[in-house]
Amino acid sequence: MLWVAAGMLAACAETEPPATETKREIASTNTTHEAGKKLFFGKCASCHMVNKELTGPALKGVRQRWPDQQKLYAFIRNSDSVIQVDSYAKNLWLQYNQTAMTPHPDLTDEQISQILNYIASVSE
Numbered sequence: 001m002l003w004v005a006a007g008m009l010a011a012c013a014e015t016e017p018p019a020t021e022t023k024r025e026i027a028s029t030n031t032t033h034e035a036g037k038k039l040f041f042g043k044c045a046s047c048h049m050v051n052k053e054l055t056g057p058a059l060k061g062v063r064q065r066w067p068d069q070q071k072l073y074a075f076i077r078n079s080d081s082v083i084q085v086d087s088y089a090k091n092l093w094l095q096y097n098q099t100a101m102t103p104h105p106d107l108t109d110e111q112i113s114q115i116l117n118y119i120a121s122v123s124e
């Protein structure tokens with residue numbers, strides 16, 4: 001009797017919820033990835049590539065260059081406000097010939113995080 005019960009449990013565990021959960025997770029990851037890619041190409045790619053310098057720096061590894069993520073998000077929304085108060089941002093701006101980055105005040109935290117995740121996912 002015990003063997004039969006154990007066998008049935010094992011069969012359940014193999015086919016039931018976990019499989020559907022995984023599928024759902026992959027689907028939502030793909031949607032997020034697509035959203036980040038779309039935002040990146042729509043708003044950033046005119047000046048940035050991920051793995052190569054363009055008008056602006058290559059964005060590969062950018063999260064690691066900003067110990068304060070709030071400042072990074074603020075910079076993406078309005079670089080000027082951060083250049084005023086942060087020496088790393090100011091030096092970068094001087095290094096890039098004082099080229100102003102287009103402000104993106106409309107981007108939500110979620111959208112910025114999608115862009116940064118997209119960048120991380122295609123970094124070489």
Ligand code: HEC
Binds near residue numbers: 040072076092094099
């Ligand atoms: C008009 C050109 C332009 C556009 C569009 C632009 N950037 Fe920039 N970005 C720059 C320049 C130039 C710099 C270098 C710093 C400076 O000059 O202020 C920079 C710097 C950055 C940095 C800091 C890089 C580092 O190495 O620390 C991040 C992060 C960044 N941009 C993200 C973005 C994101 C995300 C978008 C799209 C939402 C975007 N940028 C759109 C020109 C641009």
